[in-house]
Amino acid sequence: MTGTSAASCVAIVVAAGRGSRAGGPLPKQYQQLGGEPVLRRTLRLFCEHPAVTSVLAVIHSDDSGLFADAAEGLPKILAPVSGGATRQESVRAGLEALAGSGAPTVVLVHDAARPYATPDLIARAIAAAGEADAAIPVLAVTDTVKRVDTAGLVEETVDRAALRAVQTPQAFRYAPLVAAHRAAADSGVTTLTDDASVMEWAGHRVATFTGETGNIKLTTAEDMTRAAASTLADLPDVRTGTGFDVHAFGPGDHVMLGGVAVPHGFGLVGHSDADVGLHALTDALLGALCDGDIGAHFPPSDPQWKGASSDRFLAHAVDKVKARGGRIAHLDLTLICEAPKVGPHRDAIRAEIARITGVPAARISVKATTTEKLGFTGRREGIAAMASATIRLPAGEEI
Structure with missing residues (x-):
């Protein structure tokens, strides 16, 4: 990442919140959406816009690692700034980081949790900032609006003709916005909910444009x-795509199944770690891409793969899907053996496949069956696995 530099238009992406209402183990801006963090989708939108010179994220002080992963490889990204206890304080921290001789002419302030804004909206925001000190995207309110009391009883029906719902990116000339933020902070006003409110408090008129x-x-x-x-x-x-794999039992005290070491009186024989589950899933993804099989990508004759952990093979296939602009919609794995028992390890296997692929566990199925003591699996000579993978690719995507 680069340091702050001179720019005519900087986008400040506010990403310091905790987003607890969205649930999940991570703040909502770092949760996966379409195979990537929400924040990355939002950052990329501004990084790729030709009229935006730099992008500055304001993040929580605990999230530097998450942010580095989300922003990896994106152009125009400035070193992130730690936010404050309120949105207003966070935006001011971003504005102050841009102060000095390299301060921009125009600044856009956008919520990290709005990843679906379009380049046209950004262009309209920048154009609006050329006409006014402050301009915000709005939509007409189409629902009937009621004012209620503390008991939840309706007091009146509000005339919606003059009401507007406000969005981001909000667009400002930098100098009056940073001055308004400083004045509000100096006056002890720290809880205004958007930057247009800060400008209104400071006495500026705020223009609108279509959201x-x-x-x-x-x-x-x-x-x-x-x-x-x-x-x-x-x-x-x-x-x-579908995949199938077989490995015979050999000396050892565990078998690798779906990335999990399952205790057993034998091991599995193979050039790598012989994980039939991950091998079958890898072939299923490669099959859906019409991109050969696991042996074509990782030849068993190549000594570098001897004893290799099979999560590397599956991760490679996942990267192949992402490189084509696609997403994995569903994975289904069936393990075929008389022993060991798979049931006690099913959830751990699903969790490990989810970790490797980035696919939610709710979209990963792991099942087990026997062959009723028929065939090589019935004779307890080895383990087989079948897998299917459903992927989605962009329209018109070609091999």
Whole structure:
């Protein structure tokens, strides 16, 4: 990442919140959406816009590692700034980081949890900042609006004709915005909910321009679920691949199944760690991509793969899907053996496959069956695995 530099337009992406209403183990801006963190989608939108010179993220002080992963490889990214206890304090921290001789002319302030803004909206924001000190994207309110009392009883119906719902990116000339933030802080005013409110408090008029209905803010767990479904729908080329693998038992005290070491009186014989589950899943993904098989990518004649952990093979296939602009929609693995018992390890296997692939465990199925003591698995000579993978690719994607 680069340091702050002279720029005519800087986008400040506010990403310091905890996003607890969205649920999950991570703040919502770092949760996966379409195979990448929400924040990365938002950052990329501004990094790729030709009229935006630099992008500055304001993050929580605990999130530097998460941010580095989310921003890896993106152009125009400035060194992140730690935010404050409120959104207003966080934005001011970003503005102060831009102060000095390299301060921009125009600054856009955008919520990290709005990953669906479009380049056209950014262009409109920048144009609006050329006409006014402050300008915000708005949408007309179409629902009936009621004012209620503390008991939840309706007091009046509000005339919606003059009401507008406000979005980001909000656009400002840098100098008056940073001055307004400093004045508010000096006056002890620290809880204004957006930057337009800061400018209003300081006596500035705020212009409006047309927002976008698709520019939603991800707030709740339901929002995240709907966004994930929408992202899949944007990839209409649905493909399915299958995989099959077999390994014989040999000396050892455990077998690798789906990335999990399962105790057993034998090991599995193979050039790598002989993980039949991960090998079958790898072939299923490669099959869906029409990109050969695991042996073509990792020849058993190559000594570098001797004893290799099979998670490397599966991760390679996942990267192949991502490189084509695709996403894994579902993985299904069936392990075939008389022993060891798979059931006690099923959840651990699902969790490990989820870790390797980045696919939610809810989209990963692991099953086990026997062959009723028939064939080589019935004679307890080895283990077999079958897998299927469903992926989605962009429309018109070609091999």
